[in-house]
Each structure stands twice: as C-alpha cells, then as structure tokens.
Amino acid sequence: MSLLEVKNAAFAYPAFSETFSDVSFTVRKGQVFTILGPNGAGKSTLLGCLAGLNKLSAGQILLGGRDIGAMSRRDIARLQGFVPQTLNSVYAYSVAEYVVMGRAPYISSLRRPTKEDYAAAFEAIETMGVGHLAARSFSELSGGERQQVAIARILVQNPQLILLDEPTSALDFGNQIKVVKMVRELSQKGYSVIMTTHNPDHAVMLDDTIGILDGGGHMRVGTAAEILTEECLSAVYHTEVKVSYVEKVNRNACLAVF
Numbered sequence: 047m048s049l050l051e052v053k054n055a056a057f058a059y060p061a062f063s064e065t066f067s068d069v070s071f072t073v074r075k076g077q078v079f080t081i082l083g084p085n086g087a088g089k090s091t092l093l094g095c096l097a098g099l100n101k102l103s104a105g106q107i108l109l110g111g112r113d114i115g116a117m118s119r120r121d122i123a124r125l126q127g128f129v130p131q132t133l134n135s136v137y138a139y140s141v142a143e144y145v146v147m148g149r150a151p152y153i154s155s156l157r158r159p160t161k162e163d164y165a166a167a168f169e170a171i172e173t174m175g176v177g178h179l180a181a182r183s184f185s186e187l188s189g190g191e192r193q194q195v196a197i198a199r200i201l202v203q204n205p206q207l208i209l210l211d212e213p214t215s216a217l218d219f220g221n222q223i224k225v226v227k228m229v230r231e232l233s234q235k236g237y238s239v240i241m242t243t244h245n246p247d248h249a250v251m252l253d254d255t256i257g258i259l260d261g262g263g264h265m266r267v268g269t270a271a272e273i274l275t276e277e278c279l280s281a282v283y284h285t286e287v288k289v290s291y292v293e294k295v296n297r298n299a300c301l302a303v304f
C-alpha cells in the first residue's frame with residue numbers, strides 16, 4: 047500500500063476557477079516526490095491539500111489508506127509533518143521551545159515536554175547544524191534560519207511523510223545543497239518526502255519522481271529522465287532551457303539560455 051495516494055484531485059478557491067484538476071500520483075515509503083512549476087501554478091495550494099488544510103473540490107487523498115478529509119489534525123500529524131513556505135511566530139519562543147513543540151502529537155495536553163522530548167529536540171537542532179541558535183528567539187531569526195529550525199521541528203515530530211514547501215527558497219547556495227542532501231538522507235532512512243522547488247537541478251540531484259504543474263492546472267508525473275527534458279522545461283517555464291551533462295559534477299544540469 048502507498049503511504050499517500052492522490053486520486054484525480056482538483057481544487058478551487060471560493061469564487062475562482064480550478065487551480066488544478068485531475069492530479070493523480072502515489073508516494074511510497076522512502077520515495078522523494080519533487081513538485082515543480084512556475085509561479086502561481088498551484089504548488090503551495092496542492093501541498094496545502096496534501097496536508098489536509100485545503101479541501102479538494104473533486105477527487106480524494108488517502109494518507110496511510112485513510113481519507114485525509116476524515117482524519118483529525120492529531121492523526122494527520124502522527125503520519126505527516128508540514129513545513130509551510132512562510133514561517134511566522136507570534137510568540138517569543140526560543141528555538142529549543144519551538145522545536146520541542148514538534149513532539150505535540152505524542153504529548154497529552156496535560157503533560158509538559160520531558161527531558162527525553164528536549165533531548166530529541168536538541169538532537170534534531172544539531173542535525174540541522176543550527177545548535178548555535180538553540181537559545182535564540184525564533185521570531186528574531188532570519189528566513190533561512192527559520193526554515194532550518196522548522197525542519198528540525200519536523201524531524202522531532204518523526205512522521206512517515208514530510209511535506210516541505212520551497213525549503214530552499216530563503217537559503218544561501220551552500221545551505222540549499224545541505225537541505226537537498228538532507229532530503230536524500232531522509233529518504234534513505236525510509237522517510238517519504240514531498241517538496242516544492244523552483245530549481246529543477248534539485249530534482250536532478252534527488253533523481254526520483256517529479257510532478258510538474260504546467261501553469262494551466264495540469265500536472266505531469268514521471269521520472270527525472272522523463273520530466274527534465276529541454277522541451278518540457280522550456281514549455282513550462284516559458285524560457286529556453288538546455289539540459290546538459292556536466293562531467294565535473296557527474297550529473298545533468300538545467301541551464302537557461304541567456
């Protein structure tokens with residue numbers, strides 16, 4: 047059984063025409079599914095549907111075999127962690143307090159986080175290389191630092207499926223690659239990951255399944271070799287793209303003609 051099954055999904059914001067329709071794909075344990083597509087194509091909206099936050103107008107999403115529309119937030123959170131694109135914090139939580147909240151699906155409302163919960167939080171903070179930020183206030187962090195801390199919180203939540211909405215958007219060149227490598231490592235450990243990105247090279251590096259939204263509400267699903275072609279990328283991004291093998295890095299690179 048697939049961990050996630052998306053069947054003929056469609057979504058429309060109230061009073062708007064459909065953002066996307068007839069989107070179908072499955073994600074199994076350990077699989078990375080990268081979502082590409084131009085600005086406004088519906089990547090974040092689709093991720094919101096997969097997280098159970100946006101209600102489909104047609105079709106069905108099954109998480110662990112259950113219709114996500116019929117699941118409680120707590121049940122969803124035990125299986126799935128979501129890092130949205132914008133990370134606001136109204137309260138002045140420290141990074142450690144923010145990350146330990148990832149344990150919430152396992153802590154009853156009457157219990158405070160234990161030493162073990164904090165130990166798991168500090169381990170995740172170290173894994174993300176942000177140990178130096180542990181005592182800082184989350185609301186004072188830069189956008190990129192918040193993204194890294196938010197991923198640490200998801201690691202503490204220990205879900206089977208991790209949804210990352212543009213996890214590299216605010217990151218410098220080195221930290222982008224660090225996050226892409228971490229996604230690959232998570233999949234090797236058996237986590238399933240769905241992430242959106244504006245950089246097709248990230249999909250090349252992850253070399254797994256890709257769904258590309260075309261800006262007209264349709265999603266094409268396939269392997270990196272099937273989707274990351276000059277024809278497909280040039281058509282979807284409305285700019286001439288060349289895909290070239292680069293021996294020095296031993297992979298294809300997607301290059302915009304300038």
Ligand SMILES: Nc1ncnc2c1ncn2[C@@H]1O[C@H](COP(=O)(O)OP(=O)(O)OP(=O)(O)O)[C@@H](O)[C@H]1O
Pocket residue numbers: 059062065083084085086087088089090091092
């Ligand atoms: N709350 C809303 N009400 C109405 N329309 C919305 C709402 N949120 C988003 N949209 C519209 O839905 C479409 C898809 O938006 P979405 O944010 O999902 O795109 P995206 O592919 O994630 O874009 P980007 O790459 O720019 O982040 C856009 O046309 C956007 O303007």
